[in-house]
Amino acid sequence: MDITIDPDSPVAPYEQVRLRIAALAAAGHLAAGTRLPAVRALAGTLGLAANTVARAYRELEAAGLVETRGRHGTVITATAAGVSGRAQRAAADYVTAVRAMGVPSDTALALVKAAWEDH
CATH class of the missing domain: 1.10.10.10 (Winged helix-like DNA-binding domain superfamily/Winged helix DNA-binding domain)
Known part of the structure; x- marks a missing residue:
C-alpha cells in the first residue's frame, strides 16, 4: 500500500x-x-x-x-470502493441463492466469471 x-x-x-x-x-x-x-x-x-x-x-x-x-x-468496504448499493444487494442476493442450493463458493465465483465473460 x-x-x-x-x-x-x-x-x-x-x-x-x-x-x-x-x-x-x-x-x-x-x-x-x-x-x-x-x-x-x-x-x-x-x-x-x-x-x-x-x-x-x-x-x-x-x-x-x-x-x-x-x-x-x-x-x-464496497462503499469505499465505489460499488453501488444496488450492486451490493445483487451480490448478497446471489450468495444467498447459491448457498441455499449448496453451491460451493469457488463454483459460484466461476459461474459469475463465466456469465460476465459471456455478456
Missing part, C-alpha cells in the same frame, strides 16, 4: 493516513474486501505511533469506508 507521511505537512499524520486510504479505495487501487495491514504493522512501516494509525482506521470505520472484523482484520 502506497502511503507516505509528510512530517512538514500541516495535516495531522492520522489524517494523512485516512485521506490516502480513502483515496486509494476510491481510485480502485484498494478493492472492496482488501485487508488493510494491522495497525501496528502499518505504524511501524510509516514510523508512526500505533495510536495514530488506529485513529485513522477508527475514522475510516465511522465513515463506513472500512470494516473491522476482529481477528480477520480491517477491510475496505
Whole structure:
C-alpha cells in the first residue's frame, strides 16, 4: 500500500493516513474486501505511533469506508470502493441463492466469471 507521511505537512499524520486510504479505495487501487495491514504493522512501516494509525482506521470505520472484523482484520468496504448499493444487494442476493442450493463458493465465483465473460 502506497502511503507516505509528510512530517512538514500541516495535516495531522492520522489524517494523512485516512485521506490516502480513502483515496486509494476510491481510485480502485484498494478493492472492496482488501485487508488493510494491522495497525501496528502499518505504524511501524510509516514510523508512526500505533495510536495514530488506529485513529485513522477508527475514522475510516465511522465513515463506513472500512470494516473491522476482529481477528480477520480491517477491510475496505464496497462503499469505499465505489460499488453501488444496488450492486451490493445483487451480490448478497446471489450468495444467498447459491448457498441455499449448496453451491460451493469457488463454483459460484466461476459461474459469475463465466456469465460476465459471456455478456
